[in-house]
Amino acid sequence: MFRGMFAAATGMGAQQLRLDIIANNLANVNTTGFKKSRGDFEDLVYQTIRQAGGELPGGGQMPVGQQVGLGVRPVGIAKIFSQGDYVHTENELDLAIEGKGFFKVLSNGVEYYTRAGSFKIDKDGFLTTPNGDRPQPEFSVPPQTTYITVDTGGKITCFGPDNKPLSTGQFSLYTFPNQAGLSSVGRNLFQPTEASGDPIEGTPGVDGVGTLAQGYLEVSNVNVVEEMVNMIIAQRAYELNSKAIQTADAMMERAYHLKT
Amino acid sequence: MHVGMKMAAYMGIRASRELELVSHNLANSSTVGFKRELLNLWRLPPSGAWPADLEEPAAYVDVRSRDLGQGALHETGNDTDLALQGPGYFKVQTPRGVRYTRHGTFHLSPQSQLVTKEGYQVLGKNGPITLDARDQKFTIDEQGGIHLDNNLGDQILVVEFPNPQDLLPEGQTYFLPGPQAGEEMEAKNTRVIQGNVEESNVDLMAETLALIDLQRRFESYMKVLETFAASDRKVVEEIGQIT
Numbered sequence A: 001m002f003r004g005m006f007a008a009a010t011g012m013g014a015q016q017l018r019l020d021i022i023a024n025n026l027a028n029v030n031t032t033g034f035k036k037s038r039g040d041f042e043d044l045v046y047q048t049i050r051q052a053g054g055e056l057p058g059g060g061q062m063p064v065g066q067q068v069g070l071g072v073r074p075v076g077i078a079k080i081f082s083q084g085d086y087v088h089t090e091n092e093l094d095l096a097i098e099g100k101g102f103f104k105v106l107s108n109g110v111e112y113y114t115r116a117g118s119f120k121i122d123k124d125g126f127l128t129t130p131n132g133d134r135p136q137p138e139f140s141v142p143p144q145t146t147y148i149t150v151d152t153g154g155k156i157t158c159f160g161p162d163n164k165p166l167s168t169g170q171f172s173l174y175t176f177p178n179q180a181g182l183s184s185v186g187r188n189l190f191q192p193t194e195a196s197g198d199p200i201e202g203t204p205g206v207d208g209v210g211t212l213a214q215g216y217l218e219v220s221n222v223n224v225v226e227e228m229v230n231m232i233i234a235q236r237a238y239e240l241n242s243k244a245i246q247t248a249d250a251m252m253e254r255a256y257h258l259k260t
Numbered sequence B: 001m002h003v004g005m006k007m008a009a010y011m012g013i014r015a016s017r018e019l020e021l022v023s024h025n026l027a028n029s030s031t032v033g034f035k036r037e038l039l040n041l042w043r044l045p046p047s048g049a050w051p052a053d054l055e056e057p058a059a060y061v062d063v064r065s066r067d068l069g070q071g072a073l074h075e076t077g078n079d080t081d082l083a084l085q086g087p088g089y090f091k092v093q094t095p096r097g098v099r100y101t102r103h104g105t106f107h108l109s110p111q112s113q114l115v116t117k118e119g120y121q122v123l124g125k126n127g128p129i130t131l132d133a134r135d136q137k138f139t140i141d142e143q144g145g146i147h148l149d150n151n152l153g154d155q156i157l158v159v160e161f162p163n164p165q166d167l168l169p170e171g172q173t174y175f176l177p178g179p180q181a182g183e184e185m186e187a188k189n190t191r192v193i194q195g196n197v198e199e200s201n202v203d204l205m206a207e208t209l210a211l212i213d214l215q216r217r218f219e220s221y222m223k224v225l226e227t228f229a230a231s232d233r234k235v236v237e238e239i240g241q242i243t
Helices: A002-027 A222-256 B001-027 B204-237
Strands: A038-043 A046-050 A066-069 A074-081 A086-087 A094-098 A105-106 A110-114 A132-138 A146-151 A155-158 A165-170 A172-173 A183-186 A189-191 A200-202 A211-216 A217-218 B035-045 B060-066 B072-076 B082-087 B089-094 B097-102 B121-124 B137-139 B145-148 B151-155 B158-160 B167-171 B175-178 B191-196 B196-197
Touching: A002 A038, A002 A074, A002 B001, A002 B175, A038 B167, A066 A222, A066 B001, A105 A172, A146 A211, A200 A222, A222 B204, B001 B035, B001 B060, B001 B204, B060 B196, B072 B082, B082 B089, B089 B175, B137 B191
Parallel strands: A094 A217, B082 B196
Antiparallel strands: A038 A074, A046 A066, A086 A217, A094 A211, A105 A110, A105 A132, A110 A189, A146 A155, A155 A165, A172 A200, A183 A189, B035 B060, B072 B196, B082 B191, B089 B097, B089 B121, B089 B158, B097 B175, B137 B145, B145 B151, B167 B175
């Protein structure tokens, strides 16, 4: 009975973690370039009570053994990098990536990767993210610029008042052997880890890293209805695990009253 | 002790063992590829050790099994999430040896190998599977064949066993074939579904009913025990008393 209580307690812990993940997904339903997470669970070790092939009382052999499972544990929280929907913003510095690539940005001297392409121009005329991190390689927009174009291949061109190109630059995109292994550091930024592998630089449209779409943003890939359904299931499963603990408690109490 | 009393005590203990199983199933209601565990009661054949004019009391033994029913498929959109539809298992190379699993949330390692959540290699027809999915789109067909840019590459190994009930659960969703499991063979009727995971086949409703049922049964066995104890007390305290 104690084993049952602890197994159900691990189940409650797992559902709690699941709810935490759902809450974070729902909170970021409108975050540009956000990628949802999913908890991955596995069963805990089994205790062998009776080995298979053992002798049965009264002759014969056990065809199967008997093992008692001890519950569940979270094994990982995987980011799901499926493509989010695109929204048309008509802002010339909003760039959506169609494909697997990431932008590289420099924040306080550290390199990070992001898919949130809502760029701005800072006071020194450089392209930057809303947090003030400059995408790499840095690109400076001349002050006389009247409009900017970015083609699907990542070539950025600033045009002056007389429709003459003033300066051009080139965006690079980066991919990872295992993007699910990226560590998420908040502010829409990701950092490579041992599991993700090293970034591989590529030119949009050429190296399979994806293409750029100017005037579009990639919204979060969170599906509200799906998260709601998951939330209901997680809550019910949590309640039922607690019921199993209550049942164990009631049974122990009943057994205790045998000896009066 | 009365035979009936022994039996009631055994059934009470058994109900508490069932509770352990139900708790384990409930705890794993969101574990990908999990199969719910069942406890069955087997009546043993009469041993013949009793005199012919007496009825031999029934003897029982508990047998664990697994409900091997298909879990629901849930679309995740991850290219490396693979669900199995049918009785097969993936084959995985772990440091402890080859193991089998239906937990198909795989990843790509930094070396572009298809690995499990712990980083163990998933085995294909030609050993570990190397994918270079960086600049190519890959699809996995229902037979487990891997297509990179529409060229068929390696094939993911999906195997089945004549007696899958004797696959011993090792935890972490891995199974080790027991002595009665039989020889592994290539799965015939199992389809690999890319971008999906197979949810646990634990039915919350059924487990709740089991919970209510086992608790009531436990209480009635305790009642039986109390009745035996009360009649024993009567024998000891009242019969043979000199008044």
